[in-house]
Amino acid sequence: MSDMKKHDLGSFIREQRRMAEMSLRKLSEVAGISNPYLSQIERGLRKPSAEILQQIARGLSISAETLYVQAGILDEESERSDLVASIRSAPELNDAQKRALLEVYKSFVETEPPAVDAESVEE
Numbered sequence: 001m002s003d004m005k006k007h008d009l010g011s012f013i014r015e016q017r018r019m020a021e022m023s024l025r026k027l028s029e030v031a032g033i034s035n036p037y038l039s040q041i042e043r044g045l046r047k048p049s050a051e052i053l054q055q056i057a058r059g060l061s062i063s064a065e066t067l068y069v070q071a072g073i074l075d076e077e078s079e080r081s082d083l084v085a086s087i088r089s090a091p092e093l094n095d096a097q098k099r100a101l102l103e104v105y106k107s108f109v110e111t112e113p114p115a116v117d118a119e120s121v122e123e
Contacts, residue, residue, distance in 0.1 A: 009041070009044070009047075010042040010044040012067075013041060013056060013060075017042075024039060024042070027060065031052075031056045032055055038056070084105070088102075
């Protein structure tokens with residue numbers, strides 16, 4: 001999601017709404033905000049508060065943090081460290097489970113694509 005800032009917030013919300021197969025009217029109902037206000041947010045005419053973003057996220061069944069990062073309210077690195085802290089402090093997980101989850105997470109976020117050797121491509 002690091003390059004996702006190329007999207008503006010409104011386009012991102014619209015995209016999430018469409019993927020959820022939800023009409024503008026339905027999302028506005030579920031989120032508890034007016035249809036015209038949501039339309040203005042999607043078109044980039046209004047900048048919603050963190051509370052409104054939380055309501056929209058709940059309506060879309062996505063994390064509020066995802067929208068906060070998209071809106072520039074929360075740093076993506078902060079979101080990652082929150083995830084690591086959440087795993088470490090989860091009382092329902094034992095130490096082995098926590099280590100396993102952290103290792104899997106680390107393997108996804110820190111893996112760089114393998115370098116391509118020019119000679120092997122030509123063969």
